[in-house]
Amino acid sequence: MRGWLIPIVLLAVAVALPFAVPTYYVQFVAKAFIMGILAMALNLAVGHGGLVSLCHAAFFGLAGYVLALLSPGYDPASLLLTLPAAMAAAAIVALIIGALALRTRGVYFIMVTLAFGEMLFFLFHDTDIAGGSDGAYVNAKPEIAIAGHRLLDLASPMAFYFVVLFFLVATIALLTMLVRSPFGHALAAARDNERRARSLGFPIYRIRLIAFTISGALAGLAGYFAAAQFGFVAPQMLGWHLSATVLVMVLIGGLRSVTGPLVGALVLIGLEEVLKASTDYWKLIEGLIVIFIVLALPGGVRQLWPMIFGERATGQASRQATSAVAEGRNG
Amino acid sequence: MDLVTFGVQLLNAVQYGMVLFLVASGLTLVFGILGVINLAHGAFYMLGAYLAYWIAAYTGSFWLAMVGGVAIAFVVGLVLENVFIRRLYGRDHLVQVLLSFGLILVIDEAREILFGKDVHSVAPPSWLARSIQLTDNLSYPVYRLAICAFCLVVAALIFFVITRTKIGMIVRAGAENREMTRVLGIKFDVVNRYVFAVGIALAALGGIVIAPISTVFPGMGDGMLILSFVVVVLGGIGSVAGAAVGALLIGLTDTFGKVFFPSVSSILIYVLMAAVLLWRPSGILGRREV
Numbered sequence: 001m002r003g004w005l006i007p008i009v010l011l012a013v014a015v016a017l018p019f020a021v022p023t024y025y026v027q028f029v030a031k032a033f034i035m036g037i038l039a040m041a042l043n044l045a046v047g048h049g050g051l052v053s054l055c056h057a058a059f060f061g062l063a064g065y066v067l068a069l070l071s072p073g074y075d076p077a078s079l080l081l082t083l084p085a086a087m088a089a090a091a092i093v094a095l096i097i098g099a100l101a102l103r104t105r106g107v108y109f110i111m112v113t114l115a116f117g118e119m120l121f122f123l124f125h126d127t128d129i130a131g132g133s134d135g136a137y138v139n140a141k142p143e144i145a146i147a148g149h150r151l152l153d154l155a156s157p158m159a160f161y162f163v164v165l166f167f168l169v170a171t172i173a174l175l176t177m178l179v180r181s182p183f184g185h186a187l188a189a190a191r192d193n194e195r196r197a198r199s200l201g202f203p204i205y206r207i208r209l210i211a212f213t214i215s216g217a218l219a220g221l222a223g224y225f226a227a228a229q230f231g232f233v234a235p236q237m238l239g240w241h242l243s244a245t246v247l248v249m250v251l252i253g254g255l256r257s258v259t260g261p262l263v264g265a266l267v268l269i270g271l272e273e274v275l276k277a278s279t280d281y282w283k284l285i286e287g288l289i290v291i292f293i294v295l296a297l298p299g300g301v302r303q304l305w306p307m308i309f310g311e312r313a314t315g316q317a318s319r320q321a322t323s324a325v326a327e328g329r330n331g
Numbered sequence: 332m333d334l335v336t337f338g339v340q341l342l343n344a345v346q347y348g349m350v351l352f353l354v355a356s357g358l359t360l361v362f363g364i365l366g367v368i369n370l371a372h373g374a375f376y377m378l379g380a381y382l383a384y385w386i387a388a389y390t391g392s393f394w395l396a397m398v399g400g401v402a403i404a405f406v407v408g409l410v411l412e413n414v415f416i417r418r419l420y421g422r423d424h425l426v427q428v429l430l431s432f433g434l435i436l437v438i439d440e441a442r443e444i445l446f447g448k449d450v451h452s453v454a455p456p457s458w459l460a461r462s463i464q465l466t467d468n469l470s471y472p473v474y475r476l477a478i479c480a481f482c483l484v485v486a487a488l489i490f491f492v493i494t495r496t497k498i499g500m501i502v503r504a505g506a507e508n509r510e511m512t513r514v515l516g517i518k519f520d521v522v523n524r525y526v527f528a529v530g531i532a533l534a535a536l537g538g539i540v541i542a543p544i545s546t547v548f549p550g551m552g553d554g555m556l557i558l559s560f561v562v563v564v565l566g567g568i569g570s571v572a573g574a575a576v577g578a579l580l581i582g583l584t585d586t587f588g589k590v591f592f593p594s595v596s597s598i599l600i601y602v603l604m605a606a607v608l609l610w611r612p613s614g615i616l617g618r619r620e621v
Contacts, residue, residue, distance in 0.1 A: 052425050100605050103612040107368050107424050108568065111560040112608065118557045119601035126597045240557075244370070244432040251429055281444065287436025294430045295418055 011169070018161050027229070030161045032269045033168045034225050039249040039261035040175055041218030046247065047255035048179055049211045050191030052110050054243045055097060055117025056219045059090040061238030062120060063220030064227030065129075066090075068136040076140040079152070083142070086224040087217045093120070094216020098209050117240055125235040135234030138227055154228055164225055168262075171218060175258045178214070187211050248290050251298070335465055340586055346475050348582025349482030350537050354555055355562035355574045356489060357533030363569025364506045364526045367419050370431040372534050373556025374438040379404055379535025380547040381442055384451040393456045397539050404535030408528030416527055417520070439549065448549050455543035478540050485536070489571060502526060506569060561604050567617020576615055 018026045038060055045051040063086035070085060071077040101112040123129070130136040141154035154160045178184050189197040190204045198204050227233045236242070245268070253264025271289070275282035297304065358372045382400035387393055415434070419427045442448075454460065455474040462470040493499040504512045505519055513519045537555070545551070562581055566573025584603050588596040607615060 046425065052428060054428070100608050103608055104564075107362065108564060108613070110368060110424055110428060111564050112604070115557055115561050115564065115601060115604060119598050122597045127594075240553075244428070247425070248429055248432070251425065255425075281440050283436045284440035284444075287433045287440065290433030290436065291415065291430055294426050294433065295415075298422075298426060 014165055018158055023157050026157050026161050028273070030157070030164045031226075031229060032266050033164045033262075034222050034229065035246070035249065035269055036262035036265040037164075037168055037171050037225075038219055038222035039246050039253065039265045040171055040258060041215050041222060042243075042246050043250045043253075043255065043258075043261040044175060044178070044215040044218070045212050046250055047257075047261075048184065048191065049187050049208055049215075051102075051208060051212060052113075052247070053101075053212070053215075054110055054114040054240050054247070055101075055120075056216070056246060057240060057242035058097075058117035058120040058238045059094055059216040059219040060223035060226065060242070061124070061233065061235070062093055063087060063090045063223035064233040064237050065124060065136070066220075067142070067224050067227045068130055068138050068233045071138050071140065071142075074139045076143040076145075076153070076155075079142040079144045079154070083221070083224055087220045090220025090223065091213050091217035094219075095209065095213045098212035098216070102205055102208050102212065114240055114243075117238065117243060121235055121238040121240070124238060130233070133235060135232055138231050138233065141228050141231070160225075160229065167221060167225070171221070172259055172262075174218075178211075179258055183207065183210070248293070252293060335469060339465070339469065339471060340590055342471065342475065342479070344582040344586035345579065346479050346482075346582075347586060348579040349479055349486070350541050351558055351562055351581055352486060352575050352578035353482055353540070354534050354537035355559040355566075355578055356486075356571050357530035357537075358559045359563050359566070359569055359571060359574045360502075360533075361527055361530035362563070364502055365416070365420065365523055366509075367416060367527075368424055368427050368431070369416075369530070370428055370556065371434040371438060372431075372530070372559060373552035373554075374435045375404055375408075375531045375534040375552070376538040376555045377549065377552030378407075378438060378442060379538030380453075380542045380551060381446045381451075381538075382535065383539040383542045384453050384547045385446055387453050393454065393543070396453070397536075400539045401532050401536050405528045405532040408531030409524055411531070412524045412527040417523065420523070435552075442549065451547040453542040453547060472544070474543055478544070481540060485533075486575065493571060558600075561600055563614075564604055565607050565615060567614025570614070570616045573614055573616035 017029060021029075038056065042053065042056045045053045045056075066086040066089045067077065067082050070082045097113065097116045101109055101116065104112055125133050141160070143150055143154060144152040152159060152163070154163060179188075186197065186202045186207050189200075190202060190207060194204060223237065226237070246265075249264035249268045250261045251264065252267050253260030253262065272282065272286065275285050279285060354372070354376055358369065361367055361369050361372070379400050382403055383393075383396040386396035386399045390396070411434070415430060419430060455477075459474045459477050461473045463473060463476075464470045491499075493502060501512065501517050501522055504515075504517070505522055509519065534555075538551070558581060562574055562577035564577075565580055566575070566577030580603065581600050584600050585596065588599040592599065611617070
């Protein structure tokens, strides 16, 4: 009973939110949700698959560029055509990079994904595929139209918010199903003990590659909406600083849950907003906070609950957190 | 392409590869011995270049800038190891990646507070600021030749220390089996601290020697970090000889790629990396099992 209550209340709050706050905050929360989708997508590889990828920003940015390139001048693009195209492009590139990178393990995997991600960055930065280092504009936001009748126009912040919310819920549902499926268990088994999983006959390479590809496609989903929201794509969208920032979100939210990274994204983006408003040197503070979180809370902000509310009231949360810490140390 | 142009490009390739080797050998040493992946390595390359600019601007001496920059980087390395890095030993890579990412943010912002974000140039020492006339319209700067010679000396020194001295023996033993080395009574914590500081100092040294022939700018560390990673992946992680092979390969690929295939030159090194990954996933001189 209680397991259902909290998500439904949160969803109700998310639905009611745009009617209660100014447009700026509607757009801000939509942006946070988009980063949440990206962080949850990344966590399928990092948390559930044990694959620390530093190239997810490249999938994110690539999908944004696909929208920019497919948008016809000053007319809106069709969502039903361009969104699948953007996600497919991200998935194909993730498949290729994953096929190469998954030949390696551990720290090699990190370095190889970082390098291939930067390759895509330089591809858009150094060539004039779409404006080179200046980036490109998405002049009109995508729409869904049938026979000239506009059913959905993302130019309205309200409509945009609800579309993003829909895809956020869809992503959570998909990832939850995946993680709980036999496939998800096999993926987790390969993370926890690769040799044993292999000797049990699981095709580790294939399982990881599928997870990496799905993860990349979902990162593309986030990138598509990010490009639609900003109306602009630049090579920095593909850069590894974004990949690392999203990894921070994943760590803040906790590695072992589906929705944890969403919480991490909301926390980090909220934090950045506050820091940017209060100091010029916000990156310094953010860097110090990142270092503090890594050293003090390797199980994510969830570890704070027992410290704030006491052990007994939050026994379950603290158990999860400590087990996550233990797993993190073993991993 | 005539022989003289080819020779010039070859020299450029070797010189570029030598500087890459300086930086990447620091990265590979830190990983091989400490087991820590340090994303902030490129930030120290950038910091070295800015320190060189700053000291040279005050004292007018490139040599002082070089010695001072390396010394400052070394001390910063000792402090960072003591405060942060030693908490990462034996932790999973994700934590190491994120802590060093936090360090990058801090170092970048510290650089902006101390030196600003302007683009600078550094003058080479006056007696190296000449060019050798090769043909009527082709000359080669002496400073680039000096970089080659200097990097060769540093590389020889690294190999000598690692293969021929007691310190090198301890370092190699530590890379092989940390626990056993400690059990044998070696103060490995101290070794770790100095290895990290040397790694950082090598990154800074790379930034210092490159400063007179390139510009000093805030984003220079990022590009170098990626290149160092590619070098380490090519050569095999933890192997200094591998770093040398990888760095020269990258230098040749990048320089001649720009000459022969200018349109795709920026992705050629990644194609090379992909090819090596298909052929030997743990690097050209890496161990089989990784």
